[in-house]
Amino acid sequence: MSRIAEWLAERVPVSGAQLHELTNEPVPNHLKRWWFCLGGTPAYLFVVQIITGILLAFYYQPSATTAYDSIAYITDHASYGWFIRSMHKWAATFMIAAVILHQMRVYFTGAYRRPREINWLIGMCLLMCTLLIGFTGYSLAFEQLSYWGATVAANISDAVPVAGRFAKQMLLGGDSYNERTLSRFYILHAAVLPATMILLIAIHIMFIRLHGVSELQAEEESDDAPRHFNFFPDHLLTEITIGLVLMILLSAISTIFPVMMGPKADPLTTPEVIKPEWWFYVSFRWLKLFSLSFAVLSTGFIVGAMFLWPWIDGALRKITGKEEISVYIGIVATLLLVGLTVWEAVVTH
Numbered sequence: 539m540s541r542i543a544e545w546l547a548e549r550v551p552v553s554g555a556q557l558h559e560l561t562n563e564p565v566p567n568h569l570k571r572w573w574f575c576l577g578g579t580p581a582y583l584f585v586v587q588i589i590t591g592i593l594l595a596f597y598y599q600p601s602a603t604t605a606y607d608s609i610a611y612i613t614d615h616a617s618y619g620w621f622i623r624s625m626h627k628w629a630a631t632f633m634i635a636a637v638i639l640h641q642m643r644v645y646f647t648g649a650y651r652r653p654r655e656i657n658w659l660i661g662m663c664l665l666m667c668t669l670l671i672g673f674t675g676y677s678l679a680f681e682q683l684s685y686w687g688a689t690v691a692a693n694i695s696d697a698v699p700v701a702g703r704f705a706k707q708m709l710l711g712g713d714s715y716n717e718r719t720l721s722r723f724y725i726l727h728a729a730v731l732p733a734t735m736i737l738l739i740a741i742h743i744m745f746i747r748l749h750g751v752s753e754l755q756a757e758e759e760s761d762d763a764p765r766h767f768n769f770f771p772d773h774l775l776t777e778i779t780i781g782l783v784l785m786i787l788l789s790a791i792s793t794i795f796p797v798m799m800g801p802k803a804d805p806l807t808t809p810e811v812i813k814p815e816w817w818f819y820v821s822f823r824w825l826k827l828f829s830l831s832f833a834v835l836s837t838g839f840i841v842g843a844m845f846l847w848p849w850i851d852g853a854l855r856k857i858t859g860k861e862e863i864s865v866y867i868g869i870v871a872t873l874l875l876v877g878l879t880v881w882e883a884v885v886t887h
């Protein structure tokens with residue numbers, strides 16, 4: 539045994555003390571509460587997406603003539619294909635929900651404030667990539683709704699000043715949906731966006747390690763009580779438990795509510811009702827409430843303000859003298875987000 543250890547130590551010259559130092563980041567006590575460590579959940583679900591996505595890619599064929607049939611093959615014939623496909627679809631839903639909840643936790647605890655502004659920016663890029671990867675994935679099925687959803691999204695992009703038309707042409711490979719479009723969606727969904735997200739998550743975690751997770755002293759803790767616990771094994775065990783519970787939940791939901799096939803895309807027949815996936819309900823309702831150019835410009839303004847929030851918040855606190863101003867704004871924004879999403883979900887048009 540010791541000869542094996544010696545052989546390994548010579549080839550991988552990392553001492554036990556170095557490994558301990560690397561894995562034993564002190565973690566603040568409040569991370570024992572699940573809502574404070576929600577960031578680990580999208581990371582875990584991202585891994586589920588990569589594994590199930592690779593398995594789906596063995597069968598998926600990205601072209602208008604083959605995409606629908608290849609997904610029908612996965613669903614009806616490939617071994618456990620229906621299960622892998624359902625896991626991929628449900629984990630996508632869970633991941634988007636987890637990213638939104640994690641961002642809300644960061645927002646409402648003010649964890650984006652100095653010195654963590656750059657990590658908020660990286661997080662915003664991760665949010666954009668998560669929404670885009672969801673959108674491009676939804677479009678791959680070449681079903682009626684996904685086809686028309688992509689067509690509507692491309693037309694909306696046309697209304698964006700300056701870069702909109704270029705973005706639309708880049709996305710579709712022309713002025714309208716054509717035989718090159720699906721392979722563009724596929725490359726974005728299965729290569730460009732996952733690679734970008736891996737890089738962004740690595741930088742995000744590097745910054746978390748550099749700054750440590752933000753401190754928050756709970757009211758019930760006395761000043762001399764220990765305020766940290768070890769990442770390894772304590773926090774890792776919490777994360778593994780969350781991962782196992784999620785796996786059971788995902789498997790159960792995928793089995794009880796497996797993803798079905800919708801009708802195949804028909805470019806000549808516009809469906810009576812076009813709806814995107816639930817995470818775009820809010821933008822879709824916004825579009826229906828206002829003119830296209832106002833909706834597009836105001837959405838751009840809101841997204842820009844979200845990116846710059848750490849600085850806008852700083853200015854607002856200075857002007858109003860209220861430390862908790864962001865909490866009031868956050869509550870209004872959350873009510874709007876939930877209200878518009880539910881509104882779009884319950885009405886047909």
Ligand code: HEM
Pocket residue numbers: 574575576577578580581584637640641644649650654657658659660661662664665668739742746750751752
């Ligand atoms: C794929 C998406 C994401 C992953 C995997 C991820 C992962 C994580 C992890 C593991 C943490 C450590 C603390 C915790 O668990 O809460 C964290 C913290 C943080 N995240 Fe994210 N995150 C993602 C998206 C976002 C988004 C969308 C934002 C905001 C725009 C954001 C901003 C932050 C900030 C500022 C921190 C530091 C919080 C603190 O120190 O308390 N992250 N993230």
